[in-house]
Amino acid sequence: MDSNLPCNKPLLVVLSGPSGVGKDTVLQKMREMQIPMHYAITATTRPKRPGEIDGYHYYFLSVEEFKKKIEQGEFLEYANVYGNWYGSPKSPVIRALKEGKDVLLKLDVQGARSVRKDFPEALLLFLAPPSIEWLKYHLRARKTETPEKLRAREEAALEELKAADEFDYVVLNRDNDVESVVREIVEIINREKSSRCLGRPQESSVSR
Numbered sequence: 001m002d003s004n005l006p007c008n009k010p011l012l013v014v015l016s017g018p019s020g021v022g023k024d025t026v027l028q029k030m031r032e033m034q035i036p037m038h039y040a041i042t043a044t045t046r047p048k049r050p051g052e053i054d055g056y057h058y059y060f061l062s063v064e065e066f067k068k069k070i071e072q073g074e075f076l077e078y079a080n081v082y083g084n085w086y087g088s089p090k091s092p093v094i095r096a097l098k099e100g101k102d103v104l105l106k107l108d109v110q111g112a113r114s115v116r117k118d119f120p121e122a123l124l125l126f127l128a129p130p131s132i133e134w135l136k137y138h139l140r141a142r143k144t145e146t147p148e149k150l151r152a153r154e155e156a157a158l159e160e161l162k163a164a165d166e167f168d169y170v171v172l173n174r175d176n177d178v179e180s181v182v183r184e185i186v187e188i189i190n191r192e193k194s195s196r197c198l199g200r201p202q203e204s205s206v207s208r
């Protein structure tokens with residue numbers, strides 16, 4: 001095999017990090033910048049926030065609907081995060097990978113660990129805040145959580161930050177410069193794809 005041949009093996013990419021660090025903001029910017037990926041839509045039992053659209057931000061399900069999907073094996077992974085259920089529908093992800101598309105999944109740290117176990121070839125990115133104070137400020141300023149839930153997310157964040165070194169890359173969010181964060185993520189993805197093709201052949205992620 002000519003190891004210099006270009007290789008377009010699709011990559012399963014996980015974007016994780018504590019609540020309020022900016023994952024959705026980065027994803028939104030990636031969509032606006034038309035970074036070509038399959039942006040996986042996950043499911044949740046948490047109530048819809050103002051402005052959220054079913055089928056774009058999440059699939060909003062009742063607990064009963066969610067549990068039925070667990071029983072039917074429809075999730076790639078699922079977890080209880082900050083008191084609600086969240087899960088990634090499996091078939092759209094597998095279909096996109098089979099079609100040769102890179103897939104981006106936004107997950108909490110538990111979800112990232114599950115993906116690492118089941119898809120060891122996945123690329124795990126941890127988005128880190130410029131500082132804890134920055135994280136707390138932005139989580140509060142978003143005004144989406146009750147005081148009790150806000151405290152729970154802030155406490156969880158301190159634990160979640162300790163998981164950063166389990167990830168392949170830690171990407172620092174930059175205040176008011178989301179575009180440069182996106183550029184860094186795109187560079188990482190491109191670099192990983194070429195190094196995996198040329199130097200470190202991996203198991204295909206599309207055979208499941």
Ligand SMILES: Nc1ncnc2c1ncn2[C@@H]1O[C@H](COP(=O)(O)OP(=O)(O)OP(=O)(O)O)[C@@H](O)[C@H]1O
Nearest residue numbers: 019020021022023024025138142174175176177178
């Ligand atoms: N680089 C940035 N500069 C300025 N503000 C930012 C930046 N990144 C995110 N924010 C703001 O911080 C808040 C939290 O961001 P966001 O909702 O994207 O976090 P998240 O990681 O998706 O949170 P969650 O895990 O709770 O869904 C938002 O109000 C967002 O506008």
Ligand SMILES: Nc1nc2c(ncn2[C@@H]2O[C@H](COP(=O)(O)O)[C@@H](O)[C@H]2O)c(=O)[nH]1
Nearest residue numbers: 042043079081086087088106107108110111
């Ligand atoms: N393990 C999973 N975590 C997920 C999934 N979809 C979203 N999330 C994470 O949940 C928290 C809270 O999100 P919010 O929208 O309520 O603020 C956040 O860290 C998400 O990344 C999933 O399918 N599985």
